[in-house]
Each structure stands twice: as structure tokens, then as C-alpha cells.
Amino acid sequence: MTDERRTDYGPPHYERFLPPIIKENYGKWKYHEVLKPGVMVHVSESGAHLYSVRAASSRLLSIEKIRAYCDLADKYCGGYLRFTSRHNVEFLLSDAKNIDPLIADLKKLGHPVGGLQNSISAIVHTQGWIHCHSAATDASGVVKAVMDDLLEYFTEMKLPGKLRIALACCLNMCGAVHCSDIAILGIHRRPPRVDHENLHKMCEIPNVSASCPTAAIRPAMVGGKQSVEVLEERCMFCANCFTVCPSMPLADPLNDGVSIWVGGKVSNARHEPMFSKLAIPFLPNNPPRWPEVTEAIRNLVELWAKNARKYERMGEWIERIGWPKFFRMSGIEFRKEHIDDFKHAGLTFKRSTHLTF
Amino acid sequence: MAKTVAEIADAMYKLVKDATGQKKLKATDLTKAMVELYGDEVDKQLCKDAIKELMNSGKCVYTYFGGSFIELPHREGAAND
Amino acid sequence: MAESLPKTPMLDELEKGGWPSFVKEIKLAAKKSPMAVDLLGLLERSYKEKIGHWKHGGIVGVMGYGGGVIGRYNDLPEVYPNISHFHTIRVNQPAGWFYKSDALRSICDIWEKRGSSLTNMHGSTGDIILLGTRTEQLEPIFAELSKVDFDLGGSGSDVRTPSCCCGMARCEWACYDTMRTCYDFTMKFQDELHRPAFPYKFKFKFSGCPNDCVASIARADMSIIGTWRDSIQMDKAAVTEYAKNGMDIQSEVVDNCPAKCMDWDGKELHIENSYCRRCMHCINVMPKALRPGKDRGATILLGSKAPIVEGALLSSVLIPFIKMEPPYKELTDIIDRIWELWCEEGKNRERVGEFIQRVGLGNFLEAIEVDPVPEMVAHPRENPYVFYEEYFEAGDEGSEEEEK
Numbered sequence: 001m002t003d004e005r006r007t008d009y010g011p012p013h014y015e016r017f018l019p020p021i022i023k024e025n026y027g028k029w030k031y032h033e034v035l036k037p038g039v040m041v042h043v044s045e046s047g048a049h050l051y052s053v054r055a056a057s058s059r060l061l062s063i064e065k066i067r068a069y070c071d072l073a074d075k076y077c078g079g080y081l082r083f084t085s086r087h088n089v090e091f092l093l094s095d096a097k098n099i100d101p102l103i104a105d106l107k108k109l110g111h112p113v114g115g116l117q118n119s120i121s122a123i124v125h126t127q128g129w130i131h132c133h134s135a136a137t138d139a140s141g142v143v144k145a146v147m148d149d150l151l152e153y154f155t156e157m158k159l160p161g162k163l164r165i166a167l168a169c170c171l172n173m174c175g176a177v178h179c180s181d182i183a184i185l186g187i188h189r190r191p192p193r194v195d196h197e198n199l200h201k202m203c204e205i206p207n208v209s210a211s212c213p214t215a216a217i218r219p220a221m222v223g224g225k226q227s228v229e230v231l232e233e234r235c236m237f238c239a240n241c242f243t244v245c246p247s248m249p250l251a252d253p254l255n256d257g258v259s260i261w262v263g264g265k266v267s268n269a270r271h272e273p274m275f276s277k278l279a280i281p282f283l284p285n286n287p288p289r290w291p292e293v294t295e296a297i298r299n300l301v302e303l304w305a306k307n308a309r310k311y312e313r314m315g316e317w318i319e320r321i322g323w324p325k326f327f328r329m330s331g332i333e334f335r336k337e338h339i340d341d342f343k344h345a346g347l348t349f350k351r352s353t354h355l356t357f
Numbered sequence: 358m359a360k361t362v363a364e365i366a367d368a369m370y371k372l373v374k375d376a377t378g379q380k381k382l383k384a385t386d387l388t389k390a391m392v393e394l395y396g397d398e399v400d401k402q403l404c405k406d407a408i409k410e411l412m413n414s415g416k417c418v419y420t421y422f423g424g425s426f427i428e429l430p431h432r433e434g435a436a437n438d
Numbered sequence: 439m440a441e442s443l444p445k446t447p448m449l450d451e452l453e454k455g456g457w458p459s460f461v462k463e464i465k466l467a468a469k470k471s472p473m474a475v476d477l478l479g480l481l482e483r484s485y486k487e488k489i490g491h492w493k494h495g496g497i498v499g500v501m502g503y504g505g506g507v508i509g510r511y512n513d514l515p516e517v518y519p520n521i522s523h524f525h526t527i528r529v530n531q532p533a534g535w536f537y538k539s540d541a542l543r544s545i546c547d548i549w550e551k552r553g554s555s556l557t558n559m560h561g562s563t564g565d566i567i568l569l570g571t572r573t574e575q576l577e578p579i580f581a582e583l584s585k586v587d588f589d590l591g592g593s594g595s596d597v598r599t600p601s602c603c604c605g606m607a608r609c610e611w612a613c614y615d616t617m618r619t620c621y622d623f624t625m626k627f628q629d630e631l632h633r634p635a636f637p638y639k640f641k642f643k644f645s646g647c648p649n650d651c652v653a654s655i656a657r658a659d660m661s662i663i664g665t666w667r668d669s670i671q672m673d674k675a676a677v678t679e680y681a682k683n684g685m686d687i688q689s690e691v692v693d694n695c696p697a698k699c700m701d702w703d704g705k706e707l708h709i710e711n712s713y714c715r716r717c718m719h720c721i722n723v724m725p726k727a728l729r730p731g732k733d734r735g736a737t738i739l740l741g742s743k744a745p746i747v748e749g750a751l752l753s754s755v756l757i758p759f760i761k762m763e764p765p766y767k768e769l770t771d772i773i774d775r776i777w778e779l780w781c782e783e784g785k786n787r788e789r790v791g792e793f794i795q796r797v798g799l800g801n802f803l804e805a806i807e808v809d810p811v812p813e814m815v816a817h818p819r820e821n822p823y824v825f826y827e828e829y830f831e832a833g834d835e836g837s838e839e840e841e842k
Contacts, residue, residue: 005501007502007503008628009587009589009628010589010621011530011531011588011589011621013621014536016532016538017532017536017541018536022536027606027612029608029610031726031729042608056458058463059460059558060556061463061559062464062466062467062474062555063467063546063549063555063556064469065466067546069539069542070539071539073538079540080537080538081536081539082534082535082536082537082604084535085603085651085653087558087560092608110459112456112457124562128490129481129490130460130477130481131492131526131569131570133494133510138484141452141460143457144452144455144460145452145455148454148455148456148457151457154457171746172744173744173750174563176562176656176744178656178750179653179655198434201434203422204380207381207422207786210786211423211747211787239746240423240746240747240787243422244422244423245422245423246434251489252489253489266655268715268716269649269717270695270719273650273656275750285488287488288452310689310690311690311694311719311723342749383595384634384635385635385636385782388635388781389782405629408633408635409502412501412503412504412633418499419499419505419594419633419634420496421496421509421593421594422496424595424786425504425505425594425595425596430497431497433497435496435511436495436497437511437515438522
């Protein structure tokens with residue numbers, strides 16, 4: 001017998017990575033203030049002050065960049081740093097004098113500081129064409145193009161409230177975009193092209209049929225081989241069949257693209273959490289800068305910024321003014337695709353005379 | 358008489374082998390089958406231990422196709438050499 | 439070892455602009471990694487063709503684990519041989535995503551030697567994502583990660599790597615110790631995390647307060663969200679200070695209260711706490727003056743998920759209030775009963791939320807031995823179609839007939 005294989009040991013204990021000021025004041029924080037864009041101070045019952053500096057990152061990071069972050073953490077804050085749930089990097093300082101030199105170094109490195117309070121934080125996103133087999137659009141490229149355009153809203157705090165953008169490159173939504181102020185969602189629009197030659201070798205046919213939420217897939221003999229047929233008029237392009245069977249690809253350059261959703265939120269502050277709703281059914285994939293998408297998103301951000309009340313999230317604002325007014329103000333054409341026809345669709349119909357004109 | 362981990366692991370291996378090419382089995386399928394086969398002689402923990410043994414021995418592997426399955430080791434369709 | 443970079447005019451465009459550029463990151467990695475060089479070429483091709491070039495592998499992993507590795511192969515291996523295999527490794531992040539530089543450097547060193555040099559900090563699951571390596575590197579990588587105490591995360595039909603907000607480490611609103619709870623749950627459920635035994639995935643996300651910074655209510659099968667039962671703590675002098683410094687307390691705070699449980703007479707703020715919905719708005723706006731109460735714990739909600747397969751769901755209330763203290767026995771007992779039921783009756787790819795939709799919340803609660811309470815619903819049913827399971831025959835004990 002060789003050494004027993006080590007398994008099931010879990011992640012390293014977080015206490016190893018907490019700076020002394022946090023260990024000393026764990027659970028004792030009293031209040032916090034945002035001092036300027038990207039910089040906040042947490043004040044403890046003990047009087048201790050902890051300064052956090054938040055910088056944007058591209059989520060996709062080379063080890064060279066991580067090492068550069070480490071060097072900055074060593075230089076300014078004893079080697080301690082953290083990442084946020086939206087892929088930003090945060091440096092945890094106990095000396096206020098280090099804030100401005102750190103910000104200057106981060107800028108030199110190409111990482112703007114911001115994303116706090118009434119700003120647009122980094123876009124939660126997925127892998128896209130960099131790594132995903134089911135992507136209907138790229139992720140990193142769209143995010144880069146959109147945030148290049150919206151950079152001022154990350155580095156300044158001039159919006160009425162928070163605005164959270166997320167991108168998922170297909171309906172699997174690895175990035176949970178379904179509750180975002182603005183969601184960018186990659187979509188397919190062509191039913192799967194069945195690989196009849198190989199399907200029987202790769203997949204279990206009953207599983208493939210069962211995977212379809214609309215029962216559009218039936219077993220069939222094609223060219224003497226066991227395979228499946230797709231009732232195309234029933235396909236809603238969810239790609240669930242492709243997830244269980246690689247012989248059902250949906251990706252298609254002519255028909256894949258992006259849809260835009262608005263008005264979701266996760267926080268319980270004021271209004272309860274809400275799903276995002278469809279604003280723009282389809283925009284084309286137009287790499288490298290997706291101009292149609294960046295323009296649509298800037299228009300939505302600015303429309304909300306101009307009209308929302310202080311603290312009002314996108315969804316709260318739209319709920320106050322009503323969806324008809326949202327469509328009139330945004331100039332987005334309301335179409336058949338906007339009307340729900342999946343489960344419980346009737347609950348989304350307007351069932352009153354509360355209308356604006 | 359309670360079954361041993363090795364006995365259950367063997368019985369599970371046979372199930373997986375027989376199902377190969379017909380149906381992919383999940384961990385729960387194996388556990389349910391053992392309970393059906395051996396009744397009170399097995400419990401869930403024993404089945405868990407047997408699956409762990411089956412995996413650690415390399416006789417079976419976990420696979421993923423829109424859900425996790427337990428299969429015999431094989432070269433997968435998508436693989437590049 | 440560096441190869442000359444392929445021509446990438448479209449990607450080069452994305453080196454411009456003020457937001458950090460992922461293309462620059464790939465090029466940084468490409469100075470040393472032939473995998474990153476080929477990735478540039480392949481991605482440029484995807485940009486031209488408007489389609490991805492990856493195949494999903496379903497079998498690669500490390501011995502004994504069913505989670506933590508996502509298999510990937512490109513569909514043009516002759517053209518891009520260095521990324522013919524490009525598997526992802528999910529590494530379980532430390533709670534709250536806190537690091538010390540030496541630990542991060544140790545991961546970088548492993549990844550420089552055995553992978554593409556590219557990562558995500560972090561993936562949507564919360565894990566450290568090591569992006570792209572070959573099958574034969576998986577075991578050595580796991581062995582080396584093990585030496586620096588990093589274990590793999592979850593993938594497939596298992597407990598996914600739990601994640602949490604920074605909680606008490608850096609937030610005055612944390613109503614329970616999210617990082618400790620996240621760590622404790624991760625350790626308690628190691629077997630369920632590494633050896634997929636469920637109908638489909640199960641995610642835990644721990645948020646310290648109803649602001650829900652880890653989007654628990656939208657993304658976790660079990661959402662554990664901090665709250666309090668007693669009154670909001672108020673520092674009256676600090677309220678006055680906010681007013682003096684120009685905050686319009688009526689419009690910014692009182693008018694935004696969803697419960698309309700506050701009033702402001704220009705001098706004093708009054709909160710009728712028995713109507714407070716614990717939404718956090720007033721506390722968010724006046725952090726120096728208002729704080730969550732002292733009797734703190736969590737609300738447990740169940741069932742959220744993205745649309746695939748049966749439509750998106752938000753989590754809904756299972757336990758309105760519970761104290762979150764080790765060993766969390768009341769909660770873990772309920773979790774055991776949920777898993778037992780779901781494993782017994784759930785279908786392949788059916789998340790807990792979808793399972794509840796299918797069998798009915800009432801039946802689900804009965805099976806896991808939790809009593810129904812009004813906090814679980816937005817409102818009672820609007821239709822009269824109740825599935826009564828029993829009825830009386832004349833003469834039955836307890837029937838009206840017999841009572842006469």
C-alpha cells in the first residue's frame with residue numbers, strides 16, 4: 001500500500017486568509033461609509049478603521065495578473081485581498097495613507113476603481129466562446145464592449161440607485177441573469193440539427209425524448225439507424241436536449257444572437273426580489289464590439305437614470321410607470337414575442353384598467 | 358445477515374455492466390436496486406460506501422451528461438486523442 | 439517556449455478601451471503558454487464565424503470524485519492541437535473569497551506548470567476556475583492542490599460548492615456568521631459534494647442579510663438569508679445628524695418603506711417594528727443610525743433556479759426564522775429529509791424547486807415533516823380544487839352522522 005490518498009478535506013479554513021484587523025473586529029463592525037468611488041471604510045465598535053478599495057477585473061485572469069494583484073497586496077496591505085461576488089478584486093487596508101498610491105498602481109495596471117453604491121458594478125458573466133460548448137454568443141467580448149461604453153458609471157456614483165447587469169451565453173444561465181436590472185442572454189433560434197449518423201452511439205434515445213419540456217422529440221428510424229425526429233414548430237430552443245445529447249446541436253451563426261431583459265432584482269430592499277422581463281427579443285451577434293447591444297444597453301441605462309427616483313431600481317421604476325409607458329419611452333417595439341406563452345402565462349396578462357395613455 | 362461493502366460493490370458493478378449500452382444508471386438507481394434485492398440486509402450508508410469503493414477501485418467512473426451517472430470506464434465520444 | 443501569436447485583428451480591437459481586457463489577459467498568458475496561444479487563434483475564429491468550437495466531455499475527472507472537473511475538447515484538434523483537451527477544474531474557494539498572497543501564488547505556480555495559465559476569479563458557482571488543461575494533468579494537479587490544502591469543488595448532480603457573502607468579516611449587517619456556516623456546511627457535506635448521488639445539482643448560498651449579496655434567493659436550492667426578530671436598533675442622535683446633513687428622511691427613507699411602518703415628524707423617527715418586513719432599505723440608507731436588531735438568525739428558503747428545464751424559480755420560505763448556531767442540527771435534519779425524499783422520487787435533472795412544483799408544496803412539507811405556516815405563501819390558494827385525501831362514510835367515527 002502506498003500513502004492513503006487524501007480526499008474530502010474541503011477548502012482551506014478562511015481564518016488563514018483574514019488580515020489581523022478583521023480577525024480582531026470579526027462581528028464587531030458598527031457602520032460603513034463610502035468615501036469616494038470604489039473606496040469604503042468600515043468602522044468597528046473598537047474604533048478600528050478598515051479601508052476597502054474595489055477594482056474592476058475582467059474575470060478571465062492570467063496568473064501573471066493574479067501575481068500582480070498579490071504584489072500590490074504585499075506592498076499595501078500585508079498580502080491580504082479578496083474577490084467579490086461580481087468578480088471585482090478588493091484590497092483590505094488598515095492604513096488610509098495607502099489608498100491613493102494603491103489606486104494609482106491599479107490604474108497603471110489597467111484596473112479602474114469603482115463599483116460601489118449608486119454605480120454599475122462589474123457584469124456577472126459566463127464563458128461564451130472561450131470555453132462553452134452550448135454558447136449562443138460570446139461572454140467576455142460582449143461584457144468588455146458594454147463596460148468600455150459604460151465605464152463612467154463604474155468609476156462615478158451618479159446614478160439614482162444600483163444597477164446590476166449580468167450576461168449568460170445560453171439559457172442554462174450559469175450566470176444567474178434572470179434577476180438582473182439588465183440581463184443579456186444568448187439565444188438560439190434554430191431547432192437542433194440531429195446527427196442521425198452518431199446519435200445512437202452517443203445518447204440514450206428515451207433520455208433524449210424525455211429531456212424536451214414541450215415533448216417535441218420522438219424516437220424515429222432515419223436511414224436505417226435509430227435516431228429521433230424533432231417537431232420543429234414545438235421547439236422553444238432551450239437546448240435541454242443538447243445538454244443530455246451532444247448529437248442535437250443548436251448553435252448556428254445565422255440564427256444565434258442576444259436578447260435583452262430588464263427589471264429584475266435580488267435584494268429585498270424596498271420591493272421584493274423580481275425576475276427580469278423581456279425588453280428586446282433579438283439582437284445580432286456582431287463581434288468584436290456588438291454595437292447593437294452596447295447601444296441598446298446605454299439607452300436603457302440612460303432612460304432609467306433620467307427618469308427614476310432616488311434608490312429606485314430599474315424594475316421598481318418600470319413598475320411605477322407601467323410597462324406600456326416603458327415601451328413608449330424607450331422606443332422599443334412591442335411584439336408577439338413579448339407575450340408569455342409558457343406555463344402560467346395568464347398571470348402576466350394585464351387584468352385591470354390601470355393604464356396610462 | 359448484513360451484507361459487506363465488497364459484496365454490495367460487486368453486485369452494483371454487475372448491474373452497471375449489464376446496463377452498459379442499454380441505460381445509464383445513477384447512484385440512486387444502484388441504491389434502490391440494492392434495497393430491492395437485499396431488503397434489510399443493506400442500508401443507505403452501506404450503499405454509499407459501496408459506491409465509494411467501486412469508484413476508488415477504478416472499476417467504475419462517474420460520467421456527466423446533463424446529470425451524473427455511474428458507468429464502466431470507456432473512451433467517450435467527444436474525446437480527442 | 440513562447441510561440442509567435444496568431445493574427446487576431448478582431449480580438450485586438452478588444453484590447454482597447456478603459457475596462458480591463460480579457461484579450462490582454464490571454465496574451466499575457468500566451469507569453470509562456472502554448473495553450474493560450476491556440477486559444478487566441480480559436481477565439482478569433484469564433485469571432486469570425488460567430489459560433490463556438492467546443493465539445494462537452496462527460497467522463498474526465500480525478501479518481502474517486504464525480505465532481506470538480508468539466509471535460510472540454512475543441513472540434514478542430516488538428517488546427518489547434520495545444521487545446522485539443524481544455525478541461526476546467528473547479529477549486530473550492532475559501533469562504534468569502536478572502537486570500538493571502540502566498541496561497542494565491544501557490545495556485546498560480548501549479549497552474550503555470552500544468553495548465554493554460556488562465557483562470558476565472560471566480561466562476562458563477564463561486565469556485566476558483568482553472569481554465570484549460572489536459573486529461574493526464576488532472577491527477578498531478580489534484581495532488582499538488584492537495585499539498586497546499588485546496589480541494590476540488592462540485593459539479594454534476596451533487597452538492598455544488600457552497601458560497602457566502604463576507605458576513606461578519608466585513609459587514610455590520612451580518613445576522614449570522616455566514617463564512618463559518620458556509621465552511622461548516624461545506625465540510626459536513628464533503629461526500630455529497632464529491633460523489634454525485636442526487637437527481638440533479640443542489641446549491642447552498644449564505645447571505646448575511648436580506649440585501650442578499652450572493653443572490654441566494656435567485657440561485658440557490660437552499661437560500662439561507664440572515665434576518666432578525668426584534669426591533670431595528672436606532673441611534674436617535676445619528677438620525678438627527680443625517681437630517682442635519684441634508685438627508686430628506688421623509689422622501690428617502692419613510693416614503694420608500696414597503697410596510698409603511700415608519701414616520702418622521704421632522705425631529706424624531708418612529709418605527710412600528712411589528713409591521714417591519716426586514717427589507718433593509720432604511721438601514722442601507724442610514725447605516726450610522728439604524729442597524730438590524732439583536733435577536734438575529736436566518737430565514738430559510740427553498741427552490742430557486744434558472745429556467746432550464748421547467749422555468750425559472752425564486753426560492754420560497756421554508757423556515758421563517760431559525761437561529762444559525764453550530765451544529766445547526768434542526769436545519770441539517772430537515773436537509774436530510776429533503777434529500778431523502780428528492781432522491782427517492784425526483785426525476786433526472788429535476789431540481790428541488792421543480793420537484794416541489796410537481797408534487798405540491800403541501801405534500802412536500804408533509805413528507806419532510808414541516809408544518810405549513812402562512813409565511814410560506816404570498817397568499818392562500820385562489821381556486822377551490824383541494825385534493826382531500828380522505829372522506830367520511832356514514833357511521834364513521836367523527837362523522838356528523840355519528841355525533842348526532
